[in-house]
Each structure stands twice: as C-alpha cells, then as structure tokens.
Amino acid sequence: MIERTLILLKPDAVQRGLMGKIVSRFEDAGLKIIGAKMVWINEEFGKKHYFDVAQRRGEAVLKRLLKVITQGPLLAMCLEGIHAVEIVRKMVGGTEPKSALPGTIRGDFAHVSYDYADGKDLGIKNLVHASANPEEAKQELALWFKKEELHTYKSVHDAHVLD
Numbered sequence: 001m002i003e004r005t006l007i008l009l010k011p012d013a014v015q016r017g018l019m020g021k022i023v024s025r026f027e028d029a030g031l032k033i034i035g036a037k038m039v040w041i042n043e044e045f046g047k048k049h050y051f052d053v054a055q056r057r058g059e060a061v062l063k064r065l066l067k068v069i070t071q072g073p074l075l076a077m078c079l080e081g082i083h084a085v086e087i088v089r090k091m092v093g094g095t096e097p098k099s100a101l102p103g104t105i106r107g108d109f110a111h112v113s114y115d116y117a118d119g120k121d122l123g124i125k126n127l128v129h130a131s132a133n134p135e136e137a138k139q140e141l142a143l144w145f146k147k148e149e150l151h152t153y154k155s156v157h158d159a160h161v162l163d
C-alpha cells in the first residue's frame with residue numbers, strides 16, 4: 001500500500017515562486033519527500049517523459065508542452081506514502097486549471113482554459129505533473145532518479161501518520 005510517485009514542479013511553478021507553497025501541501029498531508037532535485041531538461045528528455053502525449057492529445061499539444069517544460073529549471077520530487085499515487089493526483093487536480101476544483105493545486109494557483117491556451121498556441125501552464133498510476137510512477141521514477149538519489153529515513157510521519 002505504501003507507494004512512491006513522481007511529482008514535477010514545472011518551470012511555471014518555479015518562476016512564480018510557488019515551490020514552497022506547493023511542497024508544503026505535500027508535507028502537510030504527511031507524504032514523505034524521499035528524493036528532490038532541480039533539473040533543466042532538454043527536448044529529448046521531455047519527449048521521453050511525455051512519450052504518450054502525442055498519441056493521447058495530438059502532436060500540436062506535445063509541441064506546446066515541450067516548449068513550456070524546457071523553458072527553465074523544474075523541481076523533481078519523489079513522494080512516498082499510503083496510496084501516494086492516487087492521493088497526489090487528487091491534490092494536484094484536473095489537467096485544465098479552469099475546471100480543476102478549488103482546494104487542488106491547479107485549481108488554487110491557476111485558471112487558464114483549454115480554449116484560451118489552444119487559441120493562442122500555448123501549452124497549459126498548470127504548475128505540476130504527477131504520475132497517473134502506480135505503473136507509470138515506477139517508469140517515471142526510473143527515468144528521473146537514480147537508485148542512490150532516493151533515500152530511506154525515519155520521519156515524524158512514521159510515528160504519527162503510518163502507525
């Protein structure tokens with residue numbers, strides 16, 4: 001039941017100075033940060049990470065997305081917790097900020113719609129990426145982190161959240 005998931009605070013989150021607020025939400029929920037690093041990825045790496053987006057959403061979306069994801073450094077983190085994959089997706093909210101619920105990261109810190117972004121040929125700046133399911137989480141964590149970059153340690157969560 002204890003899972004690991006990948007979360008990316010994308011360049012728009014970094015440039016808007018929202019890293020602390022977003023990281024706090026995960027810490028407040030009792031999720032354990034077991035890996036974190038700031039990375040400025042290139043298009044080739046972006047294509048590896050978003051390998052299925054062209055098929056799911058179309059080539060035009062992938063092109064816009066790659067522009068957004070490579071425009072500055074991002075913060076990559078591995079979070080660990082009970083049903084972490086599902087919990088983190090719930091906290092992140094829906095893909096389109098316009099329809100993401102209040103209380104979610106995308107719903108609280110953004111409001112752009114698909115119509116607006118697509119009309120302007122822009123990627124949706126929705127601040128974060130989170131693995132969609134446990135299988136994807138495993139694949140994505142293998143892409144982003146080396147084994148030795150993920151740490152095992154005791155935190156207060158072990159005593160007060162997990163026990």
Ligand code: ADP
Pocket residue numbers: 053056057061064065094095114117118122123124125126128129130132
């Ligand atoms: P999610 O990030 O919620 O799992 P997807 O994997 O389907 O969603 O899409 C990847 C990213 O592509 C989204 O987070 C968003 O930044 C961008 N994106 C998706 N659809 C569009 C669109 N219609 N126009 C612009 N950008 C989009």
